[in-house]
Amino acid sequence: MVGGGQGAFIGAVHRKAMALDGQYELVAGALSSTPEKARVSGRELGLSEDRNHGDWQALLADELRRPRSERIDVVSIVAPNHIHFPVAQAFVEAGFHVVCDKPLVHTGAQAAELVAAVGRQGTVFGVTYNYTGYPLVRQAREMIRRGELGTIRKIVVEYNQGWLATKLEAEGNKQALWRSDPAQSGGAGALGDIGSHAENLVSTVTGLKLESLCADLTSFVPGRALDDDASMLLRFEGGARGVLVASQVNTGLENALRLRVSGTLGSLEWRQEEPNRLLHSPLDGPPRVLSRGAPWLHEAAQRATRIPPGHPEGFIEAFANVYLGVAAAIRARAKGVAPDPLEADYPDVEAGARGVRFIETVLESARSSAKWTRLAG
Amino acid sequence: MVGGGQGAFIGAVHRKAMALDGQYELVAGALSSTPEKARVSGRELGLSEDRNHGDWQALLADELRRPRSERIDVVSIVAPNHIHFPVAQAFVEAGFHVVCDKPLVHTGAQAAELVAAVGRQGTVFGVTYNYTGYPLVRQAREMIRRGELGTIRKIVVEYNQGWLATKLEAEGNKQALWRSDPAQSGGAGALGDIGSHAENLVSTVTGLKLESLCADLTSFVPGRALDDDASMLLRFEGGARGVLVASQVNTGLENALRLRVSGTLGSLEWRQEEPNRLLHSPLDGPPRVLSRGAPWLHEAAQRATRIPPGHPEGFIEAFANVYLGVAAAIRARAKGVAPDPLEADYPDVEAGARGVRFIETVLESARSSAKWTRLAG
Amino acid sequence: MVGGGQGAFIGAVHRKAMALDGQYELVAGALSSTPEKARVSGRELGLSEDRNHGDWQALLADELRRPRSERIDVVSIVAPNHIHFPVAQAFVEAGFHVVCDKPLVHTGAQAAELVAAVGRQGTVFGVTYNYTGYPLVRQAREMIRRGELGTIRKIVVEYNQGWLATKLEAEGNKQALWRSDPAQSGGAGALGDIGSHAENLVSTVTGLKLESLCADLTSFVPGRALDDDASMLLRFEGGARGVLVASQVNTGLENALRLRVSGTLGSLEWRQEEPNRLLHSPLDGPPRVLSRGAPWLHEAAQRATRIPPGHPEGFIEAFANVYLGVAAAIRARAKGVAPDPLEADYPDVEAGARGVRFIETVLESARSSAKWTRLAG
Amino acid sequence: MVGGGQGAFIGAVHRKAMALDGQYELVAGALSSTPEKARVSGRELGLSEDRNHGDWQALLADELRRPRSERIDVVSIVAPNHIHFPVAQAFVEAGFHVVCDKPLVHTGAQAAELVAAVGRQGTVFGVTYNYTGYPLVRQAREMIRRGELGTIRKIVVEYNQGWLATKLEAEGNKQALWRSDPAQSGGAGALGDIGSHAENLVSTVTGLKLESLCADLTSFVPGRALDDDASMLLRFEGGARGVLVASQVNTGLENALRLRVSGTLGSLEWRQEEPNRLLHSPLDGPPRVLSRGAPWLHEAAQRATRIPPGHPEGFIEAFANVYLGVAAAIRARAKGVAPDPLEADYPDVEAGARGVRFIETVLESARSSAKWTRLAG
Incomplete structure (x- = not known):
């Protein structure tokens, strides 16, 4: 693991997600950009001294020194955004599998390099767009894939x-500090932190390709360098339209990620804060409350479920599903077989790159006086 | 009453709203554009033969023939949109008070004429933007007026x-027919029918002036002449930003009008389908569930309430509140006193005109390749 | 109307319910037990002086003096409970139709007398168990009648x-005063005021006959003469079991009337505070959200509906449905035809008598040390 | 671990709960009552061969053979109910800490023996009444302890x-089989399986002592030996009253555990299926929505929380909190210090014994024709 030491919220989440299903063991790390802090954090987590490093370069060098059978299988990159690219690139080029937090990197060019490197190496590369790990998000995706909503017309996503x-x-809040610092976060604030999750949710669930968008970014809090609020209109290939809202100044709200997708045959609504329910409103009958684990769900949702319906699963379980997907892909690769898509279900480096292009396009649109800005690629 | 005969949904709603509080009596009408049907409808509703007219011109002429003490006080115009302007103008110019359905008229020029006429005559003119008659919408408006949300930053409204x-x-559905016919509805479909309600809700609750907008209108159903889906970005004077969505193709949804307003000190969320609750999330405490009739609500909400909390009020009661407001204004005028603003609380002709300008601006923006289109006035 | 003058909550509700659909006109009254107050109240409501009486005996005498064609059709009794019996009996015996508030009377003997009198006169007699006027309560009743829930096993109702x-x-609160005074309310407090609504809801929706019950009544507030909290176990003929809770000391709750019925094929849940939704959980599929006015509802629910789905109806509309049912029964009787059961749908004098027997049995059980007390009849 | 091998639902939950926070490691087991199956299950879970036993006696003997430093700290008993007593007793007497599933044992006499044994040994003994591990259940308990609800009057709990x-x-469903078999489950069906959770929830949250109860047990499904439905009235020391419902035939429901507690100053409502919200309705203000992790929660709730508000935690996290509490108690004991009550927060052997007495009393009441049956002790 790179990053995720003391004071880092997301590192602990990654570790719980890894631990939950007993498929990962944390054996080595460079857990902070401050060597001292990295080592203290590693000790707290029970890393052996020889695999508890002060920086990621030392971690990589040490792993490469070891015989293949003793090396880590996969590195988890949970450091602030600006560290993602060099670390990911180095580990991919050295042949390691990678799990990297989102947004993947700062520029489309970096993203393209990473996609190419992963392609060359044939390694597994997961990006922790964790919300698509929720079982009912996978149910929604599967229903749309099978045409149960008909042709998608309208998508509204808000985070x-x-x-x-x-x-x-x-006030010295660490989470707030790096997120509002362009050097660490890139040019996007709320857009990169949560807007990118919203993009991934839409793209994953609908499978639609975003064609162009029209964005309005705002920094409401005086003195804040990056946007803390984003609204945009979306146009998808094939004619669907959408709206995406991401805001970190919606006083009193917690993690109100909400998706509504409407097609010719029905619509779906899902809310992250009550993730065990998916509301399906068909054209010709009453709305149906689909609950996680219910026997009428599609296999893709069932596989992402641990416990029976009515016993809620949450954020960590969804996060763990991303790790399970990566693990399945790694195992398949180790065996030299094609992965079972129902098992090896995780956001890959292409999804990460798409997210980076999305952010770049939004930033371009926000500066433009033209209504529509097209997405590259 | 003009319009609202057999087969008209909204006419019956107006009549129930009028009846509820015993302040209105229906005594004369021209209830359809088809004279035969107008008379049959009038008979069904118990109009006396001499006040049951085949067209509105006859109604107006007959009323003017009568001595002042026997005339109707107010005419309610519930005919399709394209009839609003001539009828409203004629009755205002003749000195009658008017209640008119929304959208008020087809063009900003007509709206301006009507505003001017009402100004000259000093008559009362209400527009049935009925959703702002809900007690908790008035609570929201009052909380914002008093600064309880601080400076408003972000508004999301969806219908x-x-x-x-x-x-x-x-398939011959009458409601669908006139709404999708540009000759009767004007240039706006979903935008005029429900988008204008969303605009009125935002303007009424926040008191903010819309400065510019960026709209995307779509006709999803093949062969439909007018928009059935609208999305737009909003910018308000003073810096608030917003999103407005209005769609009539959101399969399975009924009347999902939802407003969320966020300010520096708190946010509010209200949904029309559960109108007896308002969620208030302050900056520094847990969300509070404000229910209609609760003793801690502001007077403006209490006045709009008939029965104790926990016994739901609904659409008709909210609609009736608009009529109560108009009646209070008429009574005040009859007495020659200034109306109590807590009683004479209704959307006036200015609000109607603002709605028309909004529609015109959206249509202009939808045709434009520029990002922002400014609102006139 | 007898009772319902100044300061009476329920009188105004009855009047709004009568006014809503234009089928009732208030022409005569004795609106308070205090003659002076009765007349002031009558004047406020626009009664003509000769039909605005100081007591109900005068009202009855005056009506009987008038020729049949000028008499009232129906009297609405909205006075406190202890007045119900003499007034109802007198008007029934004089051949008038009656609408009476609940609980009907104080004793089973009085109830039996009233049932017999109505039987002899052949008049219409409605009891305003208003909650069964909600469209989705009628939907629930119809689903159970048709066997869509299979054999009913378990019923939980709470108010x-x-x-x-x-x-x-x-503190002088008028509503609280008469409700907590045994002389005016009979021997039951919360039990009579709201527990009887719960009984009616269960009996109406399920059609099951209560066989025996086991009750625990409490007066939590020191110095209160009557129960303010009731809990009981229920056993129905045929083997269904149930629980009924009625409490007026559930701090912070408003009118939380909730019904859940479970059968071999499915279950239903309905809550009065969100009356436009009925949750139906079938044995072999996801829960379905049935909303008022939706096309898949049964005719019995559709008839009780005024406006399209998504525009909420509330308490007054449900109340008005009881009045509509009584009006339909009166019209049918006037025409000498059998009433259409979908129109003449209202709680009758038998339902009122059943409610009185229920209260008596609960009071008996509360005093008993035996587990089960059987219902008479 | 004893029990919890292939096909056992609850064993996997225990293991995920143990893994989540990295404080437990599974090193030895006798995972099934069938030796063959026990060993296959152990291999799947990666137990070393010498600690993968065919029966619990072998496990215990083997552990005792090992030097103290190599022994397990704690045994987790997740076998069917009838195994609990002998296993628990043997391990306690041998000085091991124990986590045992609920209901603890079959009889009050067994429970008393176990309490005495734990007392003698001074070991830690946790019972996985997992629902009281939810952070907002701990918030509710703390609010009541501090008097924020005043004197408790009424409690309604349903599962x-x-x-x-x-x-x-x-149909051969393993979970259904042992639960409906008196030999494995004891004399209680739904009562023991979920009614006991409801009892624990009430006792834990309110701290009130149950004085007497009046129960009605039913077996609705023909041929079922044990109750599948239970309803009862409750009386608590000090005057509070309550109702407890536990049913496994509520068609379509999942794990609808719901608690409502009402006191003189306010009431609380919590539902297990949406465990991250607690509704607090104070006497003199609007209901407040308390969400897990919010800064205004009490420390007892904060300690039970892993991730920020709005990112849902679920069943496994609550379960894991019981294990964390046990671990804290074990660590404190190892250090010879008094445990921090905010850390060592778990249902202990006394709570387990109380649950057994509750079940016995309910069974006695169900057979009795007297209204009230007192709880022993």
Whole structure:
């Protein structure tokens, strides 16, 4: 693991997600950009001294020194965004599998390089767009794939938080600090932090390709360098239209990620804060409440489920599903067989690159006086 | 009453709204554009023969023939949109008070004429933007007026229906027919029918002035002349941003009008389908569920309430509140006193005109390749 | 109308319910037990002086003096409970139709007398168990009648309020005063006021006959003479079991009337505070959200509906449905035809008598140390 | 671990709960009552051969053979109910800490023996009443402890499931089989399986002592030996009253465990299927939605929380909190210090024994014709 030491929220989540199903063991790390802190964090987590490193370069060098059978299988990159590219690139080029937090990298050019490297190496590369790990998100994706909603017409996705409604970064909050620092976060604030999750959710669930968009970015909190609020209109190939909202100044809201997809035959609504329910409103009958684990769900949703319906699963379980997908892909690769798509179900480096292009396009649109900005690629 | 005869949905709603509080009596009408049908409808509703007219011109002429003390106080115009302007103008110019359905008229020029006429005559003119009659919408408006949300930053309003997801107008549905006919509805479909309600809700609740917008209108159902789906970005004077969505092809949805307003001190969320609750999320405490009739609501909400909390009020009661507001204004005028603003609380001709300008601007933006189109006035 | 003058909550509700559909006109009354107050109330409501009486005896005498064609069709009794019996009996015996508030009377003997009198006169007699007027309650009843839930096994009904959590009657609150006074309310407090609604809801929806019950009544607020909290186990003929809870000391709750019925093929859940939704959970599929007005509802529910789905109806509309049912029965009787059961749908004097027997049995059980007390009849 | 091999639902849950926070490692087991199956299960879970036993006696003997430093710290008993007593007793007497599933044992006498043994040995003994591990259940408990609800008056708890609405045990369903077999489950069906959870939830949250109860047990599914439905009235020391419902034939319901507690100053409502919200309705203000992780929660709730508000935690996390509590108690004991009550927060052997007495009393009441049956002790 690279990053995720003391004080890092997301590192602990990754570790719990890895632990949940007993398929991962944390054996080596460079857990902070501050060598001292990295080592203290590693000790707390029970890393042996010889695999507890002060920086990621040392970690990589040490792993490469070891015989293949003793090396880590996969590195998990949970450091702030600006570190993703060099670390990911180095580990991919050295032949390691990678799990990397999102957004993948800062520029489309970096993303393209990474996609190419993964292609050359044939390694597994997962990006923790964790929300698509929820079983009912997979149910939604499968229903749309099978045409149960007909032709998709309209998509509204919102991810609203309130925690940055005040200038938290001025009070020394670590999470707020790096997120509002262009050097660490890239040019996008709320857009990169949560807007990219919304993009991934839409792209994953609908399978539609975004064609062009029209964005309005705002920094509401005085003195904040990056956007804390984003709204945009979306046009998809094939004619579907959409709206995406991402805001971190929606006072009082927590993680209000909500998706509504409407097609000619029905619509779906899902909310992250009550993830064990999916509302399906068909054209010709009453809305149906689909609950996680119910026997009438598609196999893709059932596979992502651990416990019976009515016993809620949550964020960590969804996160763990991404790790399970990566593990299945690694095992298949080790055996030299094609992975079972129902098992090896995770957001890959292409999804990560698509997210980076999305952010770049939004930033371009926000600066433009033209209504529509097309997505490259 | 003009319009609202057999087969008209909204006429019956107006009559129930008028009846509820015993402040209106229906005594005269021209209830359809087809004279025969107008008279049959009038008989069914118990109009006396001499006040049951075949067209509105006859109604107006007959009323003017009568001595002042026997005339109607107010005319309610519930005919399709294209009839609004001539009828409203004629009755206003003749000195009658008017309640008119929305959208008020087809063009900003007509709206301006009507505003001017009402100004000259000093009559009362209400527009049945009925959703702002809900007690908790008035609570929201009052909370914002008093600064309880701080400075407003972000507004998201959606009005989604599904009933036009198929080509209902091809099956002879009367409601669908006139709404999808540009001659009767003007240039706006879903935009005029429900988008204008969303605009009125935002303007009423926040008191903010819309500065510019960027709209995307779509006709999803093949062969439909007018938009059945609208999405737009909003910018308000003073810096608030917003999103407005209005769609009639959201399969399976009924009248999903939802408003979320977020300010520096808190946010509010209200949904029309559960109108007796308003969720208030303050910056520094848990969300509070405000229910209609609760003693801690503001007077403006209490006045709009008939029965104790926990016994739901609905659409008709909210509609009736518009009529109560108009009645209070008429009574005040009759007495020659200033109306109590808590009683004479209704959307006026200015609100109607603002709605017309909004529609015109959206249509202009939808045709434009520029990102932002400014609102006139 | 007898009772329902100034300060009476329920009188105004009855009047709005009557007005809503234009089938009733209030022409005569004795609106309070205080003659002076009765007349002031009548004047406010626009009664003509000769039909605005100081007591109900005068009202009855005056009506009988008038020729049949000028008499009232029906009297609405909305006075406190202890007045119900003499007034109802007198008007029934004089051949008038009656609408009476619940609980019908104080004793089973009085109820039996009233049932017999109505039988002899052949008049229409409605009891305003208003909650069964909600369209989705009628949908539930119809689904069970048609066997869509299979054999009913378990019923849980709760009616919880919080407004009597403190000793409001000591503060002069009129509603609290008469409800907590045995002389006016009979021997039952919360039991009679809201527990009887719960009984009616269960009996109406399931059609099951209550066989025996086991009750625990409590007066939580010190110094209160009557129960403010009731819990009981229920056994129905045929083997179904149930629980009924009625409490007026559930701090913070408003009118939380909730019904859940479970059978071999499915279950239903309905909540009065969100009356436009009925949740139907079938044995072999996902829960279905049935909304008022949706085309897949049964005719019995459709007839009770005024406006399209998604535009909420509420308490007054449900109340008005009882009045509509009574009006349909009166019209049928006037025409000498059998009433259409879908129109003449209202709780009758038998339902009222059943409610009185229920209250008597609960009071008996509460005093008994035996587990089960059987219902008479 | 004893029990929990292939096909056992709850064993996997225990293991995920143990793994989540990295404080437990599974090193030895006797995972089934069938030796063959035990060993296959152990191999699948990666137990070393010498610690993978065919029966629990072998496991215990083997552990005792090992030097203290190599022994397991704690044994987790997840076998069917009838195994609990001998295994628990043997391990306690041998000085091991124990985590045991609920209900603890079959008789009050067994429970008393176990309590005495734990007392003698001074070991840690946790019972996995997992629902009280939810952070907001701990918040509720803490609010009541601090008097924020005033004096508790009324408690309604329901645990409704639908999975046994048909005779699943006749179809070979393993979960249904042992639960409906008196030899394995004891004399209680739904009562023991889920009614005991409801009892624990009430006792834990309110701290009230149950004084007497009046129960009605039913077996609705023909041919089922044990109750599948239970309803009862409750009386608590100090005057509070309550209702407890537990049913496994509530068609279509999943794990609908719901608690409502009402006191003189406010009431609380919590539902297991949406465990991240607690509704607090104070006497003199609007209901407050308390969400897991919010800064205004009490420390007892905060300690039970892993991730920020709005990212849902679920069943496994709550289960894991019981294991964390046990681990904290074990660590404190190892250090010879008093455990921090905020850390060592878990249902202990006394709670387990109380649950057994509750079940015995309910069974006695169900057979009795007297209204009230007192709880022993």
